[in-house]
Amino acid sequence: MARFVLPKIPNNPDGWGPSGLPEQFKDMPYQPFSKADRLGKVADWTGTTYQDRRYINKYSSQFGGTTNQYAYYHEEDESSFQLVDTARIQKPPYQRGRNRFTQNKLRRERERRLQAQSNMQVLSKNQKSRERDRQRQLRKWQKQFGRQQMDRWRDRNQIRQRDASVMVRDTWDVVEEMDFPRLSKLSLSTVGEPEDLAKCGGVEFYDRQYDRVTTKNEKHLKRINRVFHSVTTTDDPVIRKLAKTEGNVFATDIILATLMSCTRSVYSWDIIVQKVGNKLFFDKRDESDFDMLSVSETATEPPQDEGNSINAPRNLAMEAKFINQNFSQQVLKMTEDRYDFDEPNPFIGEEEEGDVAPVAYRYRKWDLGNGLHLVARCEHDAATYGPNSELQLVNIKALNEWDSRHAGGVEWRPKLDNQRGAVLATELKNNNCKLAKWTLCSLLAGSHQIKFGYVSRQHVLDSTKHVVLGMQQFKPTEFAQQINLNMENAWGILRCIIDICMKLKQGKYLIMKDPNKPMLRIYDIPNNTFESDDDDDNGTDEDDDDDSEEEAAKEPEAERKKN
Numbered sequence: 001m002a003r004f005v006l007p008k009i010p011n012n013p014d015g016w017g018p019s020g021l022p023e024q025f026k027d028m029p030y031q032p033f034s035k036a037d038r039l040g041k042v043a044d045w046t047g048t049t050y051q052d053r054r055y056i057n058k059y060s061s062q063f064g065g066t067t068n069q070y071a072y073y074h075e076e077d078e079s080s081f082q083l084v085d086t087a088r089i090q091k092p093p094y095q096r097g098r099n100r101f102t103q104n105k106l107r108r109e110r111e112r113r114l115q116a117q118s119n120m121q122v123l124s125k126n127q128k129s130r131e132r133d134r135q136r137q138l139r140k141w142q143k144q145f146g147r148q149q150m151d152r153w154r155d156r157n158q159i160r161q162r163d164a165s166v167m168v169r170d171t172w173d174v175v176e177e178m179d180f181p182r183l184s185k186l187s188l189s190t191v192g193e194p195e196d197l198a199k200c201g202g203v204e205f206y207d208r209q210y211d212r213v214t215t216k217n218e219k220h221l222k223r224i225n226r227v228f229h230s231v232t233t234t235d236d237p238v239i240r241k242l243a244k245t246e247g248n249v250f251a252t253d254i255i256l257a258t259l260m261s262c263t264r265s266v267y268s269w270d271i272i273v274q275k276v277g278n279k280l281f282f283d284k285r286d287e288s289d290f291d292m293l294s295v296s297e298t299a300t301e302p303p304q305d306e307g308n309s310i311n312a313p314r315n316l317a318m319e320a321k322f323i324n325q326n327f328s329q330q331v332l333k334m335t336e337d338r339y340d341f342d343e344p345n346p347f348i349g350e351e352e353e354g355d356v357a358p359v360a361y362r363y364r365k366w367d368l369g370n371g372l373h374l375v376a377r378c379e380h381d382a383a384t385y386g387p388n389s390e391l392q393l394v395n396i397k398a399l400n401e402w403d404s405r406h407a408g409g410v411e412w413r414p415k416l417d418n419q420r421g422a423v424l425a426t427e428l429k430n431n432n433c434k435l436a437k438w439t440l441c442s443l444l445a446g447s448h449q450i451k452f453g454y455v456s457r458q459h460v461l462d463s464t465k466h467v468v469l470g471m472q473q474f475k476p477t478e479f480a481q482q483i484n485l486n487m488e489n490a491w492g493i494l495r496c497i498i499d500i501c502m503k504l505k506q507g508k509y510l511i512m513k514d515p516n517k518p519m520l521r522i523y524d525i526p527n528n529t530f531e532s533d534d535d536d537d538n539g540t541d542e543d544d545d546d547d548s549e550e551e552a553a554k555e556p557e558a559e560r561k562k563n
Contacts, residue, residue, distance in 0.1 A: 186492030202340030247375035378445035392448035
């Protein structure tokens, strides 16, 4: 067992403190002290007590300053450290070269200044003054040019926030969000062949001489004064008539193509959905840019000019629409030889003024399964004869070149005749979404061919004059494989959106692509949103038969307002 030895405690009966001096403390100098002195801390591990100037005199004795032999001195521990390896680190060759380049540049600059100073010594006073002004102006230009280059580089690399196609109001509620990665994994393979419900209108025949157009015998794009109808779903009298007996989902081919290719889109767009009973009506919003054709939407560097620039995104879209409408009519023979369907064009009235562009409309129905029957209006632009003299329906579209510097460096004129594949590959990269829409419209309509025209500006700074440089045709099914367009995924996306809308309550909704994120949002909006105040019912003074047809045509709108 360990033993505990009691210490020896001296006793002083005559006073306080020890009565004698211990042996171990003999011959040691005496430090005067006062009982009022503060003893301080027993151990200060942080050192803040003695480092902080607020405590510099707190623990000093009144009989001596901090210079006495018992004063505390705090030394930095870093003074006891030293580097293990003090050898100079050798830089890699590219850094050595850069330093050598910098040294040479500084040496040349020093020599230039010395030469300028020596030259100044032999100049007259006026010459010296002009030389100083010239050098001052030169430095100013160099500084300004460098700043402009930096601003241009910053603007080119800055990601600008795109605006939404419609202003979202605070009263709108988000009922569903669908991100593109999830939509790209959907698939529906049970969609069969469509059934034709009605065929209206007629088309003119394609002029085959445009197949021989090249860059050496280019043709100027003409302005064709024809009326183009762009009627939405609920304004179509044929769809209103079919809604009473056929289908429960109604739309147009361009609306369906936009939804089916939504995962390829970058710009914002919106579609109105009206649920009346157990039926869905997909419409485009009045006075919207839905019919505009985007240009270089999916390019690495999409157009970002603003204001009234001819290369602003909206101005380019208007230019592309102008080119497509005029080109689709210029390549027709424009003779009395036409191919007409059984019924006339439903959008040509008795008071229609001007020449109407010939379009063949085909109303088709698809069975999507689970009791969903889709009815859509599809379009054909022209007709032609195949190799065996069989009649073929064609869709005609135009690809437009606006600035080769923004098209991956591929200029059409020197490469279109010999390297057309490179030009088409660049267009597939820069306009992936637009080409997918055109292909889907041709597949939905059942067109035999889709023809692409290559139209370029006559001058890069003039957006009003264009020339046709060539033509190229594809079968829609083969072109869909070439652009990696999976129809099963396209039907799966459409079926997913329809299922979500079918689960909603009756009312009006808005499907909008987020302007800056790969996402679709469905908003619950009031029933009177996007409606003008001067809408009238029309047809109230007609006879009984006309009244009944008009009342049936207005049935979806009346039920929606009542609900």
